[in-house]
Amino acid sequence: AQSVTQLDSHVSVSEGTPVLLRCNYSSSYSPSLFWYVQHPNKGLQLLLKYTSAATLVKGINGFEAEFKKSETSFHLTKPSAHMSDAAEYFCVVSVYNFNKFYFGSGTKLNVKP
Amino acid sequence: GAVVSQHPSWVICKSGTSVKIECRSLDFQATTMFWYRQFPKQSLMLMATSNEGSKATYEQGVEKDKFLINHASLTLSTLTVTSAHPEDSSFYICSAPINSGRGETQYFGPGTRLLVL
Numbered sequence: 001a002q003s004v005t006q007l008d009s010h011v012s013v014s015e016g017t018p019v020l021l022r023c024n025y026s027s028s029y030s031p032s033l034f035w036y037v038q039h040p041n042k043g044l045q046l047l048l049k050y051t052s053a054a055t056l057v058k059g060i061n062g063f064e065a066e067f068k069k070s071e072t073s074f075h076l077t078k079p080s081a082h083m084s085d086a087a088e089y090f091c092v093v094s095v096y097n098f099n100k101f102y103f104g105s106g107t108k109l110n111v112k113p
Numbered sequence: 114g115a116v117v118s119q120h121p122s123w124v125i126c127k128s129g130t131s132v133k134i135e136c137r138s139l140d141f142q143a144t145t146m147f148w149y150r151q152f153p154k155q156s157l158m159l160m161a162t163s164n165e166g167s168k169a170t171y172e173q174g175v176e177k178d179k180f181l182i183n184h185a186s187l188t189l190s191t192l193t194v195t196s197a198h199p200e201d202s203s204f205y206i207c208s209a210p211i212n213s214g215r216g217e218t219q220y221f222g223p224g225t226r227l228l229v230l
Contacts, residue, residue: 034218043117043223044157044206090156094219101147101208101219103156 002027004093006104014112019078021107023065023091026072033074034092034101035065044090050074061085086111116140117209119222126197127230134192134225136163136207142187143209147219148180151204163190163207197229 007022025031035047048059055067065076074091091104116139126132136146144165149157161171161182169182179201181193194201204226208219 036221044208044221046218046220049218092219100159100162103158105156 002029002031002093002095002100002102004091004102004104006089006091006107008107009105010108010110012110012112013081015083016080019076019081019085019109021076021089021091021109023074023076023104024072025074025091025093027093027095029095032094033065033067034094035059035063035074035076036090036092037087038090038106039087047076047089081109081111083111083113085109117207117220117222119205119207119225121225122223123226123228125228125230128198129196132194132197132227134194134205134207134227136190136192136209136222138188138209138220141209141211143190143211144187145210146184146190147208147210148182148190148192149206149208151206151224153204157206161192163192165190194227197227199229202227202229 003026005024033050036044037047038044047063048057050057050067058064063078065074067074089107092101094101118137120135124132146163148160150160151157159172160175161169163169163182163184165184171177179195184190204224206224208221210219
């Protein structure tokens, strides 16, 4: 079975400070892992994905995530938050050749001026 | 990048009526599409898998007679909410996958907000 746990429902940071959004997964198979961002009243946008290549994955807008199999984690980071990063972030697990996506509960990122 | 569109973006209807939502892959073909539902302040929950040329497969707890899915072509899937009730009010999102050879990536539509009065 596949599942995702996002450890924080809300994260608040000041502009210019680092961002850490935590995600742990459970999968019976080698997983593919994704981070999506959802801005208010907009569709989901893919930030980055891990599909068994390099464990450190770089995405758009300066985000990156590291796949750690020993910790079953895929935390999302960014060195310096920008006001435009305020949104909801979803960690997603899927299994190769299985189309189904399993979403975490989401983390709402607030960026303070 | 790949684009998935949905129509309408929002709809208000009376209780008991049916509502059709379209999902289109604009620049690629999709033999499979997925329908999700997102209630306020909650995550996306997979409702069903839409299969071109065959029946949709529904997740446990989703009524197939209430949420009719038709995948008429390689670029279009429709979700019809039949006899809608206020509890069906939600944000409905579709997605379509592209297989890059190292697994699937889902491209999501912008969503359809349904309000049933």
